[in-house]
Amino acid sequence: MIVYKDWNFADTKYFREKTEKKQITIHHTVSGVGVDGDVAWWQQGTGRIATSYIIDREGRVHRCFSDDFWAWHLGCTAAHFAAAGVPYKKLDPGNIGIELDSWGALAEHSDGKFYPVTYAAGKAVPNLKCKPVQYIYEYCPTQKFRTIQYFEQYTTAQLAALRELLKYLQSKHKIPANYSSDIWSVCRRALQGQAGIYSHVSFRPDKSDCHPQIELVNLLKTL
Numbered sequence: 001m002i003v004y005k006d007w008n009f010a011d012t013k014y015f016r017e018k019t020e021k022k023q024i025t026i027h028h029t030v031s032g033v034g035v036d037g038d039v040a041w042w043q044q045g046t047g048r049i050a051t052s053y054i055i056d057r058e059g060r061v062h063r064c065f066s067d068d069f070w071a072w073h074l075g076c077t078a079a080h081f082a083a084a085g086v087p088y089k090k091l092d093p094g095n096i097g098i099e100l101d102s103w104g105a106l107a108e109h110s111d112g113k114f115y116p117v118t119y120a121a122g123k124a125v126p127n128l129k130c131k132p133v134q135y136i137y138e139y140c141p142t143q144k145f146r147t148i149q150y151f152e153q154y155t156t157a158q159l160a161a162l163r164e165l166l167k168y169l170q171s172k173h174k175i176p177a178n179y180s181s182d183i184w185s186v187c188r189r190a191l192q193g194q195a196g197i198y199s200h201v202s203f204r205p206d207k208s209d210c211h212p213q214i215e216l217v218n219l220l221k222t223l
């Protein structure tokens with residue numbers, strides 16, 4: 001596994017405490033091309049919120065801090081556990097976070113182009129301050145994914161790098177590749193802390209990262 005850039009976060013931006021890792025969670029950043037802004041945002045914060053890795057759209061792996069250590073990235077509250085009928089558990093110390101650089105949810109504008117989503121009076125609308133997004137992944141209009149029909153597509157290079165990274169982390173931390181489609185909804189085994197690879201949506205009903213693009217699902221099935 002090749003790290004393109006080691007960002008070497010300051011010790012105050014994550015917990016420099018070695019913990020046993022049982023879970024891996026895949027997110028997407030909800031931001032435009034490039035990881036500098038994501039990294040700067042986390043480095044400015046005081047909450048020690050970050051993921052160990054970000055994979056950019058060229059498939060380059062950025063490491064914010066070693067996967068031996070940890071930071072907050074799930075944002076699970078007692079209410080998330082209560083809603084799923086699972087006793088509260090502090091999961092982040094045992095959970096390695098990986099971000100895919102991606103806008104995530106998109107909305108179609110009347111010009112026929114797709115833009116990142118912003119919310120106006122609780123309604124998802126295209127954010128015209130952003131540039132239109134080129135690579136669109138469309139869900140079936142009658143099913144959608146978490147009420148969203150269009151997402152930015154994860155790139156082939158990004159998913160190839162994710163595969164390498166997951167293989168590396170699985171081997172290093174002895175995390176099983178027991179794919180099941182339950183990870184695309186709030187998933188009791190995720191909240192119970194069972195070992196495996198999950199999406200942020202496995203933990204929280206209010207998230208839409210990462211989304212089940214078919215190439216990603218196939219990747220997870222064949223680890």
Ligand SMILES: [Zn+2]
Pocket residue numbers: 026027028200207209
């Ligand atoms: Zn997330």
